[in-house]
Amino acid sequence: MGEWEGEGWRWIFKWIKKLFAWEEDLVGDLLVVVNQSPLRANTRDVRNVVGQRMEKDSSPSYLGRLPWRNRAPPRAQLHLWFILQGILNTKERLHRLKFAGIEDDRCALCMEEPETIDHLFFSCKISSRFWYFCCNQWNLSLCLPKHTRMCLLSWFGNPFKNFDKQLWISMFYVITWSIWDIRNKIIFQAFMPNWEFEKRRHFWRLGIWVKGWCPDFPFSPMQAMEIFGDIRGWKTPRYPSKGLVLELP
Numbered sequence: 001m002g003e004w005e006g007e008g009w010r011w012i013f014k015w016i017k018k019l020f021a022w023e024e025d026l027v028g029d030l031l032v033v034v035n036q037s038p039l040r041a042n043t044r045d046v047r048n049v050v051g052q053r054m055e056k057d058s059s060p061s062y063l064g065r066l067p068w069r070n071r072a073p074p075r076a077q078l079h080l081w082f083i084l085q086g087i088l089n090t091k092e093r094l095h096r097l098k099f100a101g102i103e104d105d106r107c108a109l110c111m112e113e114p115e116t117i118d119h120l121f122f123s124c125k126i127s128s129r130f131w132y133f134c135c136n137q138w139n140l141s142l143c144l145p146k147h148t149r150m151c152l153l154s155w156f157g158n159p160f161k162n163f164d165k166q167l168w169i170s171m172f173y174v175i176t177w178s179i180w181d182i183r184n185k186i187i188f189q190a191f192m193p194n195w196e197f198e199k200r201r202h203f204w205r206l207g208i209w210v211k212g213w214c215p216d217f218p219f220s221p222m223q224a225m226e227i228f229g230d231i232r233g234w235k236t237p238r239y240p241s242k243g244l245v246l247e248l249p
């Protein structure tokens with residue numbers, strides 16, 4: 001069924017008969033799906049159970065009770081609220097409303113699927129890589145739900161405590177903000193993302209936002225990606241329950 005290649009697992013499927021061309025396409029789709037949750041050697045498996053109770057509780061009032069406030073700049077908090085309310089101007093929405101200049105509803109990142117909120121942030125193969133890269137920095141292999149609220153609730157059921165818990169929460173904001181930022185630049189500025197650079201920018205942004213709610217944070221945002229192993233698990237003497245970041249990098 002597969003083999004380890006260094007730290008990662010490579011799926012190898014063997015079939016008892018020669019596949020037709022259309023079946024080869026299905027195998028391609030299957031590989032895309034299974035590779036969205038890459039297995040990693042020596043990392044902890046985490047299973048988030050998202051059950052009926054959480055589904056019932058995923059109403060806006062429940063989401064409003066989540067302790068997420070002040071872990072990101074106000075605009076990023078508002079942006080997440082737009083995502084949860086499903087009122088972001090994705091290409092699918094703009095195309096449906098016949099906005100001038102929007103000629104198709106294809107996702108700006110992968111150009112393969114209609115750009116809905118669920119697709120752009122959670123099931124797009126490009127943004128999924130971004131989520132899984134970030135999870136890997138925590139030595140976690142997460143299988144994220146493909147729907148906004150389920151993903152948020154799954155993220156909220158994190159296994160971390162103290163500073164790490166707050167850092168993990170900030171990361172959710174940063175990932176959603178970064179995906180939207182990159183997508184906007186692709187559409188409006190003909191931006192060609194260099195994904196290695198975007199990963200660094202992402203961690204730099206995280207470092208700056210953390211400084212906003214934790215003034216004692218001693219690490220340089222510029223090096224946040226390289227030293228993330230030290231940042232995780234940092235024992236802060238205190239972190240304020242409230243804090244604001246005034247700038248959005």
Ligand SMILES: [Zn+2]
Pocket residue numbers: 107108109110111112113119120123124125126
């Ligand atoms: Zn996409």
